[in-house]
Amino acid sequence: MNxxxxxxxxxxxxxxxxESSRVNESLxxxxxxxxxxxxxxxTTALKIMGMSVRTLDGILTxxxxxxxxxxxxxxxxxLGIELDEVARxxxxxxxxxxxxxxxxxxxxxxxxxxxxxxxxxxxxxxxxIDSLTNYDEITKSINSYxxxxxxFDYEEPKLNVVFSSGKKAKKNCSMENWIxxxxxxxxxxxxxxxxSREKLIExxxxxxxxxxxxxxxxxxxxxxxxxxGITVVFVPKFPSLHLRGATFEVNNxxxxxxxxxxxxxxSIWFGLIHELYHVLFDWEEIRSTNYHIxxxxxxxxxxxxxxxVEADEFARKYLxxxxxxxxxxxxxxxxxxxxEYAIVNHVDPSFIYVFNAYDSxxxxxxxxxxxxxxxxxxxxxxxxxxxxxxxxxxxQFEDHIKYLRNRIYN
Numbered sequence: 001m002n003x004x005x006x007x008x009x010x011x012x013x014x015x016x017x018x019e020s021s022r023v024n025e026s027l028x029x030x031x032x033x034x035x036x037x038x039x040x041x042x043t044t045a046l047k048i049m050g051m052s053v054r055t056l057d058g059i060l061t062x063x064x065x066x067x068x069x070x071x072x073x074x075x076x077x078x079l080g081i082e083l084d085e086v087a088r089x090x091x092x093x094x095x096x097x098x099x100x101x102x103x104x105x106x107x108x109x110x111x112x113x114x115x116x117x118x119x120x121x122x123x124x125x126x127x128x129i130d131s132l133t134n135y136d137e138i139t140k141s142i143n144s145y146x147x148x149x150x151x152f153d154y155e156e157p158k159l160n161v162v163f164s165s166g167k168k169a170k171k172n173c174s175m176e177n178w179i180x181x182x183x184x185x186x187x188x189x190x191x192x193x194x195x196s197r198e199k200l201i202e203x204x205x206x207x208x209x210x211x212x213x214x215x216x217x218x219x220x221x222x223x224x225x226x227x228x229g230i231t232v233v234f235v236p237k238f239p240s241l242h243l244r245g246a247t248f249e250v251n252n253x254x255x256x257x258x259x260x261x262x263x264x265x266x267s268i269w270f271g272l273i274h275e276l277y278h279v280l281f282d283w284e285e286i287r288s289t290n291y292h293i294x295x296x297x298x299x300x301x302x303x304x305x306x307x308x309v310e311a312d313e314f315a316r317k318y319l320x321x322x323x324x325x326x327x328x329x330x331x332x333x334x335x336x337x338x339x340e341y342a343i344v345n346h347v348d349p350s351f352i353y354v355f356n357a358y359d360s361x362x363x364x365x366x367x368x369x370x371x372x373x374x375x376x377x378x379x380x381x382x383x384x385x386x387x388x389x390x391x392x393x394x395x396q397f398e399d400h401i402k403y404l405r406n407r408i409y410n
Contacts, residue, residue: 027075027089028060034079049074062093110151111135117154118142119173122238127392145389146177147184147397157183174238175293179246182257185233186250188401189409195229195253197280203228204276208319209346211269214379218268219386219408226409230279232256232272234387244271246293247278247286254279254286264371265380266319266351273315282307320351325359332356332370350374 025033035045046053055071057063072090076083114120114135123129129141139151148154157179203224210217222232230253237243237259244267245258256275261267278286316322324345331337335349342349353374357367386407389400 186255
């Protein structure tokens with residue numbers, strides 16, 4: 001008898017008690033269901049609970065951060081649900097709202113940061129990023145190319161410089177991005193050698209002859225300069241920048257960054273000798289002003305401040321002087337003669353054609369055509385592929401540095 005009564009009580013209990021639900025409903029869903037079951041509007045429910053619409057909506061969405069606990073009691077009574085369940089659902093929504101708000105705030109901060117620190121249109125143009133709207137992918141691509149663990153680790157370099165034109169530097173995201181990459185490369189290459197100006201002077205006469213080996217000569221010179229405490233890196237250009245190179249200090253040693261300004265092989269040698277002139281004669285000034293940036297001119301070589309003119313004249317005289325040009329210019333259409341003359345003077349023939357085009361300006365309309373034709377483009381591209389992290393087919397910054405350490409800077 002007692003057993004039957006016990007079974008009856010158990011059955012009755014199971015009939016009256018609802019089974020535990022498998023799908024968690026939100027407070028908003030439970031409130032809407034309650035309105036439907038009572039067939040009353042929301043305004044009536046607010047009157048019944050003695051609650052404002054702002055407070056109710058804040059509870060239902062989890063956006064009400066400061067709350068009088070009695071409001072939850074009112075909602076619990078109206079819904080016919082235990083208070084602890086209402087509190088649990090409210091706290092769950094509060095947590096989701098907080099995380100969402102934090103993510104939205106960080107997303108907004110990220111968008112502002114990216115647009116203020118990077119020229120996204122130009123980064124897409126050169127191939128570093130593929131989108132202007134997918135900020136997660138943009139961040140991932142920039143972090144990879146710039147060697148950043150977190151995008152907010154990026155800091156703009158302090159460009160306390162006067163440009164070749166004599167004008168004070170203006171904010172330029174692409175310029176700052178280029179310098180950032182250049183300096184970070186020099187830092188990560190960790191040159192252990194002591195800089196010696198005297199040894200640089202001793203080595204200088206040998207530099208020019210390496211230009212005759214288009215695919216490897218520059219690499220050999222970079223390796224030799226590294227042993228003299230001078231780090232030379234090659235950074236791909238950004239289309240909006242008119243610069244040939246920069247010289248700056250890392251750990252009390254000179255660092256030179258070069259770029260393919262015009263696509264001419266002789267230009268990178270001109271840029272290197274130009275920057276080495278600054279290392280020889282303007283090093284103390286560079287150390288005090290952080291960076292020296294050599295802008296490219298409208299023509300192939302610059303005419304700017306006194307220091308720039310002197311550096312250009314030095315580079316021109318060292319590589320292939322105007323006196324030598326006057327000796328060969330009448331034979332400029334005889335390529336075999338030009339080639340032999342170039343060999344005698346320890347330069348690649350392209351130097352003669354480029355310098356001739358620059359000297360001729362508008363006097364010889366075919367001059368630049370000859371320069372383009374005789375530019376060793378294929379071998380030059382091979383050289384660049386060994387030195388620069390190609391923007392369109394880039395690898396991670398860390399992998400690029402490891403490659404350079406093992407192949408060139410050792």
